[in-house]
Amino acid sequence: MPSRKDIPSIVKNQRLVDQRRQQIIRAAVRAFHEKGYHRTTTREVAAAAGFSIGTLYEYIGSKEDILFLVCDAVYDDVTARWKELQQSDGTGLERLRQVMEAYFRSVDDLQDAVLVMYQETKSLSGDALAYVLEKETRMQQVFQQELAEAEKLGVIHLSEEARPLFAHQILVAGQMWTFRRWALSKHYSIDTYIRLQIDQLFYGLRVQDERKETCGS
Amino acid sequence: MPSRKDIPSIVKNQRLVDQRRQQIIRAAVRAFHEKGYHRTTTREVAAAAGFSIGTLYEYIGSKEDILFLVCDAVYDDVTARWKELQQSDGTGLERLRQVMEAYFRSVDDLQDAVLVMYQETKSLSGDALAYVLEKETRMQQVFQQELAEAEKLGVIHLSEEARPLFAHQILVAGQMWTFRRWALSKHYSIDTYIRLQIDQLFYGLRVQDERKETCGS
Amino acid sequence: MPSRKDIPSIVKNQRLVDQRRQQIIRAAVRAFHEKGYHRTTTREVAAAAGFSIGTLYEYIGSKEDILFLVCDAVYDDVTARWKELQQSDGTGLERLRQVMEAYFRSVDDLQDAVLVMYQETKSLSGDALAYVLEKETRMQQVFQQELAEAEKLGVIHLSEEARPLFAHQILVAGQMWTFRRWALSKHYSIDTYIRLQIDQLFYGLRVQDERKETCGS
Amino acid sequence: MPSRKDIPSIVKNQRLVDQRRQQIIRAAVRAFHEKGYHRTTTREVAAAAGFSIGTLYEYIGSKEDILFLVCDAVYDDVTARWKELQQSDGTGLERLRQVMEAYFRSVDDLQDAVLVMYQETKSLSGDALAYVLEKETRMQQVFQQELAEAEKLGVIHLSEEARPLFAHQILVAGQMWTFRRWALSKHYSIDTYIRLQIDQLFYGLRVQDERKETCGS
């Protein structure tokens, strides 16, 4: 049940609605990225989308709806990539790696949208916020399940207590790429970033573990 | 030389300025946390601080300045805690643990302020943004140095390439506690969170490392 | 090329823009005349013009722009009257008289606007002020040329040194009618005023000229 | 009866009041000249005068009062100069010349104050305005009397009808020097200006008078 927020549209022709909304998303992401959600006017979004303010409001009910459109676009992209993965045959650690990379790639492709979604979304009002958080939670749960799977297979060792945190960690590691991009992109390409992040998540600091250690004896 | 943004104040008495600004920070954090920076009016901040709108503007030059006040308060707190640590005699892994924990505790104590700073800060205008990013960078570099130190002592193994990323990772791990608090606080207390985060950052997923491996054989 | 200040308008329809701006000018002149520019609020101008404050700002960029609108209206009127004169066939003293009278009549017709322009204009900020002064200068030069022409024809005797001053004098003689109207209108009708002013400008005090003199001898 | 506007002062010591008010006038003239009356804050005047805002209000009742102080200073100066003239023994045309020159010199000396008075004064509220206009009227009447005197002596020929206008003309000729200074000072020094103005007022354009003409016959 892909719980899609019901955004009112005066226009009936669904094909047209979808097309126009794609335009809106593209325009909004660009504009929000440059000036932030609050500093961007609906007029600017309309203009960037190539139609008039009146037309914009034929396809949305309020400015907040534009944010939803952007959010859904982001989630849909990640979900789609994961669905493709379903058919691939990775398992164990490899599977984990693939799921993470798919997510990171998605974030990179939609970086502006993710950033916008990420920064502006939290200041929404109750109803709206709940919807977004629920989507976030769903993604976090996907990672949590994958971790549980890997644990079951014995390829990782992650206490049940730590598992939710780790799922969040992965999620945030992806978002980081957008909201710390001003610093990260000085050091890393997306490929390097993905490699290092996965490495770091897997192995940490390679501390001489005082506890479990060590092999023999 | 802690590069303090120069916020204009009409009032001369510095003692009073400091006191009033503390009130402003407290009020602003509370208000921004509830409604977000953009949705909070300056009047509301003034009211929450216990004085009139006119008085508020005797101590700041513009609404943005309030954000700076909040930022500085946050950075000052972390810095102060680190300074205390200076005199403690931790070394190696223990030292690293202490620096991280001090930061995490600071974030927890000022969680609302950190969240506000974190979410609203990025949508500032050029000049203002630069100031905040510079502060962020300085913190990241503190972690980077600590990591370099630990590396030199041989207690961790972190490639030079990965070091900046890891420093960011620690920083974000702290901020996470505020901006994903809606989810994290369901599972963890701050103590647990700190323990698990440090553990995770140190050891990752305890993957059976395919590469370096492995003891016997 | 009558260097028209570019006042931004959100509305595109030029026909409408012109019409609304006429309304604004009329309303502004009335309001400014009663309370002065600074004491009149934009809201009052909007109300007097018959639309909302929001609509007002669809046709101007700032309060100052209203003053420009008024100025242009005044200059345009005078210029238009002079253009009509072009085709008339006055020459010599008659021509001079006509140019001056046309100007005086214009001032009288738009007296409120002229007064407003006259009193409020000087306290504008750099850029804005320059624009108005340039227009004033242009008018002064028109008189200067007319005087030069008359001089060449030998119908007046005005040293080259005194010519710019005299042009200013005429200009001010017109403005006087608005800014000393509180006193002048007690004594004179506009017709009388014009007659006396021209007479005074032409003949001065009919002093027994001590210098040039005199007829015989 | 020099009808002095009663400006309230909390301070009783009259000597101190006078001294402080001199400071206020000087500071106000400078400030108003630079930024205009409305754009200048009372704080700025106080600062320029060398004391605090609180102290300023010990010597005036409201911002408007500062304008009165300036006005009175101007009128007092002119009046003082005329009083000196009383004792000189000029008569006829020479006397007229002296009265005008005294006025022009006064205007030049206090040019900033005159300009301020001139531009800002008209937008005052009823009561205040009346006071200033009355002062203006009194000055105009001085000129009118002088003209009547000269007429009686037969040194000028000015119809009774034209006399009030001419008195205004002289007054405005003085004020011109301040409010068209931006243009006039390019061409003339104050000495030249005075010479040319008097000449112009006396002789006009030296038109070949079509009417009265001419000496003989």
Place this chain on the structure above:
DNA sequence: CATGAATGAGACTTCATTCAT
């Protein structure tokens, strides 16, 4: 379906004035 002019609540900020110290 598209347009864009109109609306007006509400935001930030200024500044004349007061009054306790």
Place this chain on the structure above:
DNA sequence: GATGAATGAAGTCTCATTCAT
């Protein structure tokens, strides 16, 4: 008599949203 912190009314301008064409 001097100070300057506090006040809050009021001003300019923005912008999400509507609706007649």
